[in-house]
Amino acid sequence: MSDWLPSDWWTPVRVVSGRLDDDPYDDLAVLVERRQAAPDDPAYPRGARGIFVVFGRPDGGWRRGPLAPGLLPCVECTSSLSGNIGAAVVDMAITADGLLELSWVERRRVTKAVRVVIGWDPTFGALGLQTDDITIIRPRGGRSHVRRDYRAGRMWVDGVPEDMPARFIPIEEISAGQF
Secondary structure (H helix, E strand, O other), rough: OOOOOOOOOOOEEEEEEEEOOOOOEEEEEEEEEOOOOOOOOOOOOOOOOEEEEEOOOOOOOOEEEEEEEEOOHHHHHHOOOOOHHHOEEEEEEEEOOOEEEEEEEEEEOOOOEEEEEEEOOOOOOOEEEEEEEEEOOOOOOOOEEEEEEEEOOEEOOEEEEEEEEOOOOOOOHHOOOOO
């Protein structure tokens, strides 16, 4: 990994494997974290997290895939629920049908539970956002739920379906701030 990412900037935290693209070789999704400040890259401060994808090759080697440094919320955002940075949890898995599922809970002004599903799009030949599911819990009561299916062009706001433009959003353009 250090051939592709400066190890003093991005530290691998967790790795999941499975098939993410349209070939028969296992790929890796690596949760990376910025453990120290990087003066040459101020857009992602200490505590920033992201996903780095490495695709398997027929010869057993690897080829570099996309780095999505803003895809996940910072460590402080997800650890604020427990007050313990060690408890800054992001669940991640590659499903049997080749989807990368990421979920987390964060608290700022409101508490949000977010689930993001990323999959291979053969038309674009790239990984992109397929669905997201967001539950917002307000401090003084009240809850709302939004689910969007970007490929189908549908969304549900508190259970009420609506149309939205179908679109492809590459993994590199997804930001935790969108949720």
